[in-house]
Amino acid sequence: MEILPYLLPVTNLGGSMEVKVDQSLCIGAGQCAAFAEGVFEQNENGIAYAVQSQVNQTRIDEIRLAVQLCPVTAISLVGADEE
Numbered sequence: 001m002e003i004l005p006y007l008l009p010v011t012n013l014g015g016s017m018e019v020k021v022d023q024s025l026c027i028g029a030g031q032c033a034a035f036a037e038g039v040f041e042q043n044e045n046g047i048a049y050a051v052q053s054q055v056n057q058t059r060i061d062e063i064r065l066a067v068q069l070c071p072v073t074a075i076s077l078v079g080a081d082e083e
């Protein structure tokens with residue numbers, strides 16, 4: 001699948017950020033685990049969770065794509081300049 005560059009925000013967050021999955025919203029579609037492997041995983045019921053809540057800039061593009069592709073907007077990414 002081609003990743004369209006215009007889907008990716010250009011905000012420079014810097015530092016570490018906190019990623020969360022609202023499991024009450026998750027429908028187990030799996031995009032997050034597919035596009036940010038190792039950041040998100042799915043439990044035995046298909047419900048996603050963040051492997052580590054604190055993430056750094058090195059995975060930010062993948063995580064932002066997962067946020068954008070989640071069909072139920074269950075993923076949130078909180079950085080120091082986004083609160």
Ligand code: SF4
Nearest residue numbers: 026027029030032070
């Ligand atoms: S992309 Fe959204 S709905 Fe799909 S598994 Fe991840 S959090 Fe759940």
